[in-house]
Amino acid sequence: MAEFQSVRGFHDVLGEDLKRFRYVSDSIRKLLKLYNFEEILLPVVEYLEVFQRSIGEITDIVQKEMFVFQDRKGRWLALRPEGTAGAVRAYIQNKLYALKPYTKLFYEGPMFRYERPQAGRYRQFHQIGAEVFGIQDPQVDAEMIDLVYTVLSKLGIPATIEINSIGCRVCRPAYREALSEYLEKVVGHLCDVCMDRKDKNPLRVLDCKVDTCKSAVKDAPKMVDYLCQECREHYNTLKSYLDKLSVPYRENHYLVRGLDYYTKTVFEAVSDELGITLIAGGRYDYLVEELGGPPTPAMGFAVGIERLSMLIKDLPQEEPLYMVLPFGDVMDYALEVVKKLREMGRRVELSYRKAGLKKQLELANKLKADFVVIIGEDEKKNRRITLKDMRTGKQETINFPELVHETL
Ligand SMILES: [Zn+2]
Ligand SMILES: [Zn+2]
Structure with missing residues (x-):
């Protein structure tokens, strides 16, 4: 179809x-x-x-x-x-x-x-x-x-x-009349639409985008004088x-x-x-x-x-994006981390993809993540997270959630 x-x-x-x-x-x-x-x-x-x-x-x-x-x-x-x-x-x-x-x-x-x-x-x-x-x-x-x-x-x-x-x-009535009189004099230069407007709604002729009409009204009377x-x-x-x-x-x-x-x-x-x-x-x-x-x-x-x-050239910078990448049997802990980070007001994406580190980092790049939060079995066991700054490549492992407030 x-x-x-x-x-x-x-x-x-x-x-x-x-x-x-x-x-x-x-x-x-x-x-x-x-x-x-x-x-x-x-x-x-x-x-x-x-x-x-x-x-x-x-x-x-x-x-x-x-x-x-x-x-x-x-x-x-x-x-x-x-x-x-x-x-x-x-x-x-x-x-x-x-x-x-x-x-x-x-x-x-x-x-x-x-x-x-x-x-x-x-x-x-x-x-x-x-x-x-x-x-x-x-x-x-x-x-x-x-x-x-x-x-x-x-x-x-x-x-x-x-x-x-x-x-x-x-x-306005006196102006309308003066304008109508003027338009009669330049009638040969008006477009078809303005021919119709000049009697019913002469002010609209002033608004016409057709070039001949535009030049025809160049010397038209001005409302300000009336x-x-x-x-x-x-x-x-x-x-x-x-x-x-x-x-x-x-x-x-x-x-x-x-x-x-x-x-x-x-x-x-x-x-x-x-x-x-x-x-x-x-x-x-x-x-x-x-x-x-x-x-x-x-x-x-x-x-x-x-x-x-x-006409907007530059948009203001968005909030940094944290991408949480779980590896192994850690989803319960990963969900807890994600929830906590969001409670702290952070913009967080939890990767739904099941894949190795390389593929996951590719995805993080594609989504323009500023930080990735790596959670493996070790992190889960010790209640820690590994935080990688995607812009500098710097990586550190910190206690969660105690140290998050100081680090992020
Ligand atoms: Zn008035
Ligand atoms: Zn016109």
Whole structure:
């Protein structure tokens, strides 16, 4: 029978890749705890409408990239393509707004998008995201961007943070109109997709990756020139806070993000090495209300774990590995030694292989053991162990367990 393959776009994560993945995830989780975010575990499936109403109908994600299916009762469901919509749904459903004046949540897990698979991009990928509900002050925006900057610094990943403001209900309509007018003038240069976007969702044209579109919008009007008083103050205060926090950033007046729910601040961290977006986020002050909750300003971001993992050069050193090699009728004693070493917090492998010293040492090398613990009949009789340092070749026999504390 032919071997099964994993589904296209879905892949196994293992070995060194998984070590990098966990290192990224653990590092971010540790930082999120320092910033006092609380974790929430969200389902991977939501009603389709949750995404349609939040991300927006006229977006690539909703139009083309979601895994959508009907359950046995004919209800339309979708695998989550991102985390914010579900987090907002949960915030409302669990009435978290009633518990505290504001709420800081983070989530982690797989997301699903039906995109063309390519290097570093899969149909199942993983994100960690953080959301702050209930505060509109730009101090939140500044702290979130600072958190993103700290994540990248801690992981040693060179990236540039780009920021923009895309305004609010008050000021965006006039900008939209000005942008539409401008797009009419360059209509001959727009790709087919943007021809469709220019009427339905003109801001998305600014986001197009097609070269002709990119150059067509080079002189497009900028949102920053249309911001209302409140949005302008918000944006300027954010910039002054970022300066105070020594967070470097670049203003990108055409940064809009591909989702409809954003208001005011949007930002991205772009890899200096690969030019791809690593972390993205923004403010979404109307979304809670639009999904049926009380009016609640909010701000969040999401990190693509695979993308950051790809850019990790050096992993921190692992705990030394002790490989216990039993020879002869000594398994009872060997098990006792192994248990004791693990109780002491050591990383221990007990060789399951029955073989002579040479073969056993080969295995220890293959497993990259730092030390081997040799246990023969003599060792068992005298309650000792022979410890060999694989890096120096030095070997000594010591009493067990009394001397272990001093030696290992
Ligand atoms: Zn505004
Ligand atoms: Zn285009």
